[in-house]
Amino acid sequence: MRRFFCAAFFLAALPAQADPPSLTLPQGAAISAARSQAATSYGLPIGPWRNDTMARSGLEGARSDTAWRLRGNQQTTLQILAPLRDQIAAAGYILMYQCETDACGGFDFRYALDLIPEPEMHVDLGDFRYLAAQNGNDWIALTVSRSSESGFVHLTTMTAEDTTPATPGNDLAAPQPSPEPESPAADLAKALDGTGRVALDDLVFASGASKLAEGDFASLSALADYLATRPEARIALVGHTDNSGALATNVALSKERAAAVRKRLIEKLGVPAGQLSAEGAGWLSPRTSNLTPEGRDKNRRVEAVLASTPR
Incomplete structure (x- = not known):
């Protein structure tokens, strides 16, 4: 089994990422791509695609995306997802939504997801799973799919926070008394x-x-x-x-x-x-x-x- 902290160490070199939980991925999992944004907006999906729309949680803050490829994978998407879901729950996250392929909304749901593109993150439109979870200001979106030879895992993490940078000369650099809202x-x-x-x-x-x-x-x-x-x-x-x-x-x-x-x-x-x-x-x-x-x-x-x- 491969500990996620190896991936976290790699991502630490990237600026201002959301801090993910420590996850154990299957043996042979290797990072295929990663990206990070210090302050961004994202409508994280928390419901299925139905009637040309789906429920989203509008978030603003630090975001990181990581994609893994599991070469030689023989596991089903559920077998890949289940232990990761258990670890996410053990880290204190509350499951907000999960689905599988058609129940998610199929083609429309998949292309409403903002994922690292192919070939780093491959999604089989006939076999993928998704979950969203929350722990306070921290959110996770996990997508799992597979091809005939490999498994694929995509993790998005968001940490909601103040998006105004604290810089010299910026009055927000130090805490200031706030007027009563x-x-x-x-x-x-x-x-x-x-x-x-x-x-x-x-x-x-x-x-x-x-x-x-x-x-x-x-x-x-x-x-x-x-x-x-x-x-x-x-x-x-x-x-x-x-x-x-x-x-x-x-x-x-x-x-x-x-x-x-x-x-x-x-x-x-x-x-x-x-x-x-x-x-x-x-x-x-x-x-x-x-x-x-x-x-x-x-x-x-x-x-x-x-x-x-x-x-």
Whole structure:
């Protein structure tokens, strides 16, 4: 068996990588490629590809990617993955998502992953496995596949952190007292009164579906408070998607998600139905480019738009 600290020692020469756990890879595993970024953004997949989209965790911080090749491998992808998964769990990580080939979403899921490219990291579209795990600010994405002669393992690690460099002359180089942050309700009210719209970015939907996850969302509580103090205000909830798929399909999905938000506000938070409407814009109003996974992640949202001005 080969200890991962050999790989970690090699990667230490690269700048500002995320610090991975110590893993034991099968005998014969050799690093085929590695890369590292001191500060970057990545939408780490935490759900299957369904209906031209998938759930991602938007992260910012240090990132490292390492690919291994296992020459002469006779193990299945599950046999390669299982001991690595056990070690990740033993290191204190919580499994957030795992899948196998078709259950992941097949071709679309694989090409939504940001992996070191072929030939260093080969992925058989008919036989691969994936998992994502979290330990505090540290995240892991593990992809395993194989060819007829070799096994392949790809590990992405992300450590969420402040991305502002501390340099001489930068006031952030030393800790400074921070002003007391405003409450979510104050932030939302300021945005609505100032610009007439606000994105409800903490909402979570099932991947590719319109079902709003259970639980409390600070943005919805803040919006309910805003409307309670402004009974004449009317809010249009507008769903938005990325540009994957047909416009009609995306308009329908975005409107269904907006309707789910409206229903939650009415049924759980007591907002009068007359103060809310639900609309869908599909991919017609992006707030950033759809050319990157991070951009597509930001474009999938529900916004609250002030439809009438309280007097």
